[in-house]
Amino acid sequence: MNAPLDIPLHTRTCARLEMAGVCYGKAGVDILKDIALDLSVRRVGIVGRNGSGKSTLVRLLCGLIAPDRGHVRVDGVDCFADRRAALRTVGILFQNPDHQIIFPTVGEEVAFGLRQLGHSKSEAQQLARATLDRFGRADWYDRSVQALSQGQRHLVCLMSVLAMQPKVIILDEPFSGLDIPTTRALRRELDGIEATLVHVTHDPVSLADYDHVIWLSEGRIEEQGSAESVLARFVERMEREGEQDAFADFSG
Template sequence: MMRDMGHGTTDPPTGAITLHRASYGVQGRPILQDITLSLTERRIGILGRNGSGKTTLLRLMAGLVAPTAGTVTVEGMDPAADRRGMLRALGILFQNPDHQIIFPTVIEELSFGLRQQGHSAAAAAAAAQAVLAAHGRAHWAPAPVASLSQGQRQLVCLLAVLAMRPRTILLDEPFSGLDLPMQIRLTRLLDGLPQRLMTITHDPRVVAGHDRVIWLDEGRLRADGPAAEVAAAYQAEMERLGALDADADIPG
């Protein structure tokens, strides 16, 4: 059964990402409204159309923005206030790797987060090299990031996150812009990870087989429940909207 959108009052389980009546707006314009969730499952999908508030929800959970109302906690921490605590709790893979990569070589990119966690330069480089080797990419270490394809740069970003060993990874449209072979490789890698994965997407196929799916619509919770039920309801609504000529009018 898809869950009722009422507000729970129970204590969050250990390791939960919890939002209680969380809202976010900019200059009086609401983007997310009154979101209450306790997220504990291993594979969670956040489903919605473009502009539904999915990426803003990710940014709230990651502490990149603070709620304008309500609260957000990650493993009992305020993600916007405890940046050091978040380094081990949570990692993020953004939609566009070029918005995430900041260093010229692969080894520098993977080492950066480890340095932020307090590792020495030598220890960070060794750990980064070990991650590359574990994924069959040891030879990438000195490569200029700019020489890699988009799919390869996306993999570098993911390996940089994995090097930090977070307990939860937030994925923002991780397959956008990737060709089918790279999507298959990335899916295989993600499926084998022990971490909790929270995947943000507009495509219901991406969340097939997830433990739980949340549907956001115009900044509010539309549905929350098993993947098959929520994805089917979302697909039906998208097909209904697709049958309309809602984009035929030219704005005045």
């Protein structure tokens, strides 16, 4: 396979995200109930209280799990049924990079996804080096992942996802526990990319300029729409619930 090394990071925008009648449960608990959305925008935020179903929703989008009922498509792909197409369609960054990284060196980690896409070993290595170079981290290729800090491991995960050029990148609270400069550096990278972003966060401020926000509450969509209107009502509700006995309202 010929693999141009200077492909722009992302050339396509606004993949379509579709969910219709989606229900998902585990151990007899209904976690998501009748979720419906149909979006083609660049930046989507997902907010909601602990246990409201945010991570479950994004796991369904990436095809890590399948709905019990309903259907999920990302840019027309059922990512659970078609794992190969899913690799080109969706990339996810988890909160904890250690849940993502499986190889001992940075180069192997970044090259792995590229091998999964069908690149030969030498192409994958070349593309991995080119990706590290683009981030000014060419010298990390042979570095042990264990020798990197948490923030640096986050960057390895981000580079691994970007190297694969997915149409959609899902961020499941990837900045928790990171210091301000590291968070800003990662955000700058993400702000510069063309892929559709789906961002789960407890920080409404970080979603202020997003195109669309989904507010989940107890496994249902409480509201979705413009960031301004949804976040205003979300923050107002969270403040009101914070005045009361917050733990009494814990979902789950």
